[in-house]
Amino acid sequence: MSEKNEKKKRKVKVIKIDVDKCNGCRACEVICSAFHAQPKYGSNNPSRSRIQVHFDPLKNIYLPVYASEYTPAECAGRNKYIMDGKEYIECAFCGASCPSRDLFKEPDSKLPLKCDMCEEEPPLSEPMCVQWCLNDALVYEEREEEVEEEEELKELETGLESLIDKYGRQKVIDTMARMVQKE
Amino acid sequence: MRYGETGFNLEVDLSSGNIERVSTDPKDTELHLGGLGTNAKILWDRVPPEIEPFSPENLLIFSSGLLGGTPVPGANRTIISSISPQTLLMAFSMVGGFWAPELKYAGYDKVIIRGKSPDWVYLWINNDKVEIRDATHLQGKSTYETAEQIKEELKEPRAQVMSIGLAGENRVYFASIETHRGSASRLGLGAIMGSKKLKAIAVRGTKDVRVAKPAELVEACNEILRYIQHRLNNPLPGVPPILARIGSPQEMALHDEEWHTISFAWGHARHRRKGFWNKEVEKMWADALERARKRLISCYNCPVRCAGIIHLPGHPPYIMKCFSKLTYTMAAMVDDLEFGLKIAARAQHYGVDGFTTPQVLAFALELYEAGILTDEDLSGMPEDIEGRFNWLLDRIVRREGIGDVLADGVYWAARKIGKGAEAYDHNTIKKHEQVPIKLGVTNPIYYLMWSTGEKINITQIEGQIPQAPFSTREEREEFVKDWIHIPTGKEEKFKRFILDWGEPGTAFPYYPSIDVACELVDWQEIMHYIDDSLGICAGLSSFPIKPPYHIHNLPFIISYAAGLEMDEDKLWTIASRNRNLVRAINILRGLKKEDERPPDDHWKKRFPEYEAKLLEEYYRFKGWDERGIPTKETLHKLGLDYVREEFIRRGILRDSGESS
Numbered sequence: 001m002s003e004k005n006e007k008k009k010r011k012v013k014v015i016k017i018d019v020d021k022c023n024g025c026r027a028c029e030v031i032c033s034a035f036h037a038q039p040k041y042g043s044n045n046p047s048r049s050r051i052q053v054h055f056d057p058l059k060n061i062y063l064p065v066y067a068s069e070y071t072p073a074e075c076a077g078r079n080k081y082i083m084d085g086k087e088y089i090e091c092a093f094c095g096a097s098c099p100s101r102d103l104f105k106e107p108d109s110k111l112p113l114k115c116d117m118c119e120e121e122p123p124l125s126e127p128m129c130v131q132w133c134l135n136d137a138l139v140y141e142e143r144e145e146e147v148e149e150e151e152e153l154k155e156l157e158t159g160l161e162s163l164i165d166k167y168g169r170q171k172v173i174d175t176m177a178r179m180v181q182k183e
Numbered sequence: 184m185r186y187g188e189t190g191f192n193l194e195v196d197l198s199s200g201n202i203e204r205v206s207t208d209p210k211d212t213e214l215h216l217g218g219l220g221t222n223a224k225i226l227w228d229r230v231p232p233e234i235e236p237f238s239p240e241n242l243l244i245f246s247s248g249l250l251g252g253t254p255v256p257g258a259n260r261t262i263i264s265s266i267s268p269q270t271l272l273m274a275f276s277m278v279g280g281f282w283a284p285e286l287k288y289a290g291y292d293k294v295i296i297r298g299k300s301p302d303w304v305y306l307w308i309n310n311d312k313v314e315i316r317d318a319t320h321l322q323g324k325s326t327y328e329t330a331e332q333i334k335e336e337l338k339e340p341r342a343q344v345m346s347i348g349l350a351g352e353n354r355v356y357f358a359s360i361e362t363h364r365g366s367a368s369r370l371g372l373g374a375i376m377g378s379k380k381l382k383a384i385a386v387r388g389t390k391d392v393r394v395a396k397p398a399e400l401v402e403a404c405n406e407i408l409r410y411i412q413h414r415l416n417n418p419l420p421g422v423p424p425i426l427a428r429i430g431s432p433q434e435m436a437l438h439d440e441e442w443h444t445i446s447f448a449w450g451h452a453r454h455r456r457k458g459f460w461n462k463e464v465e466k467m468w469a470d471a472l473e474r475a476r477k478r479l480i481s482c483y484n485c486p487v488r489c490a491g492i493i494h495l496p497g498h499p500p501y502i503m504k505c506f507s508k509l510t511y512t513m514a515a516m517v518d519d520l521e522f523g524l525k526i527a528a529r530a531q532h533y534g535v536d537g538f539t540t541p542q543v544l545a546f547a548l549e550l551y552e553a554g555i556l557t558d559e560d561l562s563g564m565p566e567d568i569e570g571r572f573n574w575l576l577d578r579i580v581r582r583e584g585i586g587d588v589l590a591d592g593v594y595w596a597a598r599k600i601g602k603g604a605e606a607y608d609h610n611t612i613k614k615h616e617q618v619p620i621k622l623g624v625t626n627p628i629y630y631l632m633w634s635t636g637e638k639i640n641i642t643q644i645e646g647q648i649p650q651a652p653f654s655t656r657e658e659r660e661e662f663v664k665d666w667i668h669i670p671t672g673k674e675e676k677f678k679r680f681i682l683d684w685g686e687p688g689t690a691f692p693y694y695p696s697i698d699v700a701c702e703l704v705d706w707q708e709i710m711h712y713i714d715d716s717l718g719i720c721a722g723l724s725s726f727p728i729k730p731p732y733h734i735h736n737l738p739f740i741i742s743y744a745a746g747l748e749m750d751e752d753k754l755w756t757i758a759s760r761n762r763n764l765v766r767a768i769n770i771l772r773g774l775k776k777e778d779e780r781p782p783d784d785h786w787k788k789r790f791p792e793y794e795a796k797l798l799e800e801y802y803r804f805k806g807w808d809e810r811g812i813p814t815k816e817t818l819h820k821l822g823l824d825y826v827r828e829e830f831i832r833r834g835i836l837r838d839s840g841e842s843s
Contacts, residue, residue, distance in 0.1 A: 057500075
C-alpha cells in the first residue's frame with residue numbers, strides 16, 4: 001500500500017439536518033452569506049449563501065441543502081421522490097453547483113460556491129448557520145473517522161476549474177497572462 | 184455609500200407603463216428612517232387630501248424598513264401605505280414574511296405604484312429588470328393560486344409574491360394583500376391594489392445589502408438571538424400563557440385559549456362567555472388545531488414560530504397566525520374551532536381581513552334577526568350559521584346583491600341600509616371594525632389608545648405593559664427587577680405603576696393617574712412607530728412584554744446597520760416626527776376630535792367627564808391643541824414647518840404671528 005492511500009484518523013464535521021424542525025426562516029442563508037462577505041459581515045445576500053432552504057410552504061416542504069462539489073455536467077435524469085405524499089425533484093436534495101441551475105453559484109460571476117463548514121482561525125465552535133438556527137434544524141457534530149488521505153480541491157482551484165470548463169484552458173491561461181502583464 | 188437601505192425607490196406608473204429607478208435623499212432617512220416614516224413623507228408630498236382613495240393619483244407604496252434585509256433578526260416587515268377607502272384616512276398595514284428583504288436584495292427600498300392600468304397586470308421585479316406583465320389570465324384566481332402560478336410561469340420558485348384575490352379585484356373595503364407568510368389586512372389596501380388593476384407584485388433579488396459596522400452589528404444580533412432563546416425557554420410568570428411569550432401571540436402553538444375566549448366578545452362583539460372555557464373544549468380545540476396544522480413556521484430571519492401551515496382535507500392550504508384563529512368561530516358563536524379554520528381558508532384565498540370580515544358577517548346576521556335585513560335581501564341564504572357565514576362571504580367578495588353593501592364594512596353598510604341599522608354599528612372607531620372586546624370599567628390607558636391610535640387598531644399601539652395587575656406584591660417586585668425596557672428617566676415612575684397596581688385604591692378609571700397614563704401610552708405608541716420605520720416585527724419589539732428590542736438597544740443597532748448617528752433622544756424625536764406627520768395627513772383629510780372615541784358600549788361603566796379630561800391632557804402632553812391638532816411649536820420642534828405652513832394656508836392653524 002502506497003503512502004498516499006494510508007488510512008488516517010480524521011475529524012469529520014457533520015451537520016445533522018432535521019427537516020421536521022426547519023421553520024423556514026432562512027437565518028442560515030443570511031449569516032452564511034454575511035460571514036463569507038468581504039469584509040466579513042459587511043453585507044449579506046442569500047443568493048451567495050452556501051446553504052439554501054428549498055421551501056414550498058403550501059406543500060409543507062422545507063429542506064435545507066448545503067453547497068457541495070462543482071460539477072461541469074448535468075445529471076442524465078431528473079428523478080422524483082415522493083415522501084409522506086410530498087413530491088421532491090431529485091435536484092432539491094443535491095448540493096452540486098451544476099449547469100442545470102443557478103443554485104450555489106455567485107450571482108455575478110457564476111463561480112461555484114461550496115460550504116467550508118466556516119473554516120476559520122481560530123476555529124469556530126460550530127458553523128455560523130448552526131449557531132443561528134435556534135430551532136435546532138441544524139445541529140453540529142464532530143466524529144473521528146478513518147479515511148484515506150486525499151487532497152481536497154481548494155476554493156480557488158474549484159473556481160478555476162469551472163472557468164476552464166466554461167471558456168477552455170487556453171483562454172483562461174491567456175487571460176491570466178494578460179492580467180499579470182497589466183499589473 | 185448607503186448602508187441598510189439601498190438608496191433607490193422603484194416608481195411605477197400603471198397608466199403610462201413608465202418605470203423608473205429613482206435615487207432617494209439621504210436626508211429623508213435621517214429625518215424619518217424608512218418604512219412608515221418615509222412612506223408618510225411621500226404621501227404628504229404627493230397625495231393631497233383632494234385625491235380620493237380609488238383615484239389613479241392615489242399612491243400605493245410597498246416599503247421595506249430601514250433595517251429590512253440586514254442580518255438584524257425579525258427585520259422583515261413590508262409596510263404598505265396608501266389612503267384607505269374605508270376610513271378615508273392614511274392606511275398603513277404591515278406584513279411579515281420574505282417580500283421586503285427580497286426587494287432590498289433586488290436593489291430597492293420601496294415600490295411606489297401610481298396610476299391605473301387599463302387591463303389586469305402584475306409587476307415582475309427581477310433585480311434591474313422590471314416588467315409590467317399581462318395578468319388577464321389571473322383574474323378571479325385566489326391570492327395563493329396567483330402567487331403559485333406567477334412563480335411557475337416565471338420559472339422562478341424563489342420569487343416572493345404579494346397578491347390580491349377576488350375581494351381586492353372587487354374593491355372590497357376590507358380586502359387584504361397576501362403573501363405566503365401573512366396578510367396586510369387592515370384598512371382595505373387590497374381594494375386600492377384592485378382599483379389599480381394590479382393583481383400581484385413578484386420580486387427576486389440577488390444583490391448585496393451592506394451594513395456600516397459589520398462586526399459590531401453581528402455581535403448585537405448575536406445578543407438579540409441569545410435573549411430570544413432565553414425568552415423562548417422562559418415564558419413570563421404571572422400573566423396568561425398567551426401573553427407570556429414573545430412573537431405574535433403564540434396561538435398556533437398554544438392550546439390554552441381561556442384568555443381570548445372569556446375576555447373577548449363573541450358574535451358581533453356582543454356576548455361575553457365567561458364560563459365557556461373548560462377542559463373538554465380545550466381538548467376538542469387542541470385536536471382540531473393539531474389535525475389541521477402541518478408545521479409551525481417563521482418569517483424571514485426570525486426564530487420565533489408564530490405562524491402555522493393549516494391544511495384541512497377538502498380545503499386549500501393557507502398560513503395562519505395569532506387571533507385570526509378564533510375570529511370566525513367567535514363571531515359565528517360556533518363552539519367548534521374547526522369551523523373557523525375552514526372558513527379562514529376560503530377567506531384568505533379570497534383575500535379579506537380576518538378581523539373585520541367575521542364582524543361584518545355577524546353584523547349582517549344581527550340585522551336579519553332584527554328584521555332590518557329581510558328574507559328578500561338574503562334570498563337563498565342557508566339556515567345554519569356555518570352555511571350563512573360562508574354564503575355571505577361568497578357574496579361580499581363578489582359584491583353580489585347584499586354583498587355589495589356589506590363589502591364596504593359595517594360603518595358604510597349601516598348607513599346605506601338605514602332603517603335603524605346605524606345603531607348596530609357599535610364596534611367601529613374611525614369607521615373601522617375594532618377587535619371585539621367589551622369590558623367592565625373604562626381603562627384609562629386603553630381609553631387613550633383606542634381613541635388616538637392612528638393605525639386605528641389596538642394591536643398597533645399597545646404593548647410593553649401587562650394588561651392586568653399581578654396578584655401579589657412578590658410577583659410585582661419580581662417583574663420590575665429585570666424590566667430594563669423603560670425609557671431613561673421614567674424607570675421610577677413606571678416601576679411604581681406596576682408595584683402599586685393591585686393595592687387598594689388602584690382601580691380603573693382613576694389608576695394610573697392621568698400623567699402616568701399619558702406617558703405609558705406615549706411610550707407604547709412610540710415603540711410601534713420605531714418598529715414600523717425600521718421594518719422590525721412588533722412581535723420582537725413593541726408588542727410583547729419584555730421584548731428583545733427596546734429603546735436602549737435600538738439606537739446602537741440602527742447606527743451599526745445604517746451608519747446613522749443615533750441615541751435614545753434622537754430616535755424618540757424621529758418617531759414623534761413620523762407620528763405627527765401621519766396625524767397631519769389625517770387632519771388634512773378631516774380627522775376630528777369627535778372621531779377619537781371608543782364606542783359607547785366599549786365599557787359597561789363609563790366616566791364621560793373624566794374621559795374628556797384624559798383626552799384633553801393627552802393632547803396637551805403630545806403637543807396638540809384642544810382639537811387634537813399639533814401646535815405650531817410642536818411642528819417647529821419636530822422640523823415639520825412645512826406642515827405648519829400648509830395648516831396655515833388651509834386655515835387649520837391661524838397665522839397669529841406668535842413666535843414659535
